[in-house]
Amino acid sequence: MNPIYETADARVRAVTIRPAHAADLDAVLAIRNHAIEHGTALWTDTPQSRDEGAAWLAAHLARGSAYVAECAASVVGFGVYGPWKDYSGFRHTVENSVYVAEGQHGRGIGAALLGTLITSAEAAGLHVMIAGIESGNAASVRLHERHGFEHAGTVREVGTKFGRWLDLTLMRRQLG
Template identity: 40%
Template sequence: MTSAVIRDMLPGDAPAIAAIYSHYITHTTVTFEEQPVSADEMQRRAEAVTAAGLPWLVAEAAGAVVGYAYATPWKPRSAYRFSVEATVYVADAARGRGHGRALYAALFERLRAQGLHAVLGGITLPNDASIALHEAMGMTKVAHLPEVGFKFGRWLDVGYWHRLL
């Protein structure tokens, strides 16, 4: 398991978070964003999440942010208010060390304590590592959307995984 400390995001974490995410934007299809995101933009996004009363967590190891996870409202309609979408990213150099699982475990516990009921996670397919993480966290595949994204010159599918808290 990870030796990282899981904690709430602090404003000074935004540059590291932006760097982690921008790697995935420019080198992978796991996110459908296509332009790197600035630290200021990541800070703005984090503030929007926490202003909605939802957690944004980071994993810190050896004094560096090595990953992050957060939840956003699933849909804006009031009947969805107990459902969220969870997101997790781990620095490329820190993958495979349990940081993603530790982040999700802490996030899910926080969401449960807040009275939330269901959590969903979207995965660009194929992505065996992300599928394994989501299923290790007790999530099951509930949807497969063919060719809903287009990045790096190809059509991409998205699957959704779900679990009750």
């Protein structure tokens, strides 16, 4: 299979970014539920069931807005984008999510996934991409800065997890 995103970064030469398939569900769900259980990127304590995950992934597959990173035949990360808000006036704006499997961070996989999401959203004619990031998530803030996202503001203490308040940093990138 041909990679759809090529990178000169030696750390990620063995990684292929490709559109997700329905068969990726279990691998994607494992990465997503690990993030729910152990981190503050997703502000819920409830792991996603297989049925919920299947519906979520199917919506992305229908739009062509889900990609996975594959290394040695294993899915080591995924990225998606979808509607930021449901009202029709927001239809040209999407929000992204990028998750890399524990143990694979810092190899450039997140960067390869986010680059693919931006290219895909631009090809789809979308106008703006938003990221909503827990303010203490230095890796994600850096990742988005490196891909041309600007800081659009921080909303303090709008979330809670693990017994503390969480701040939300919004970042914005013009597409096209």
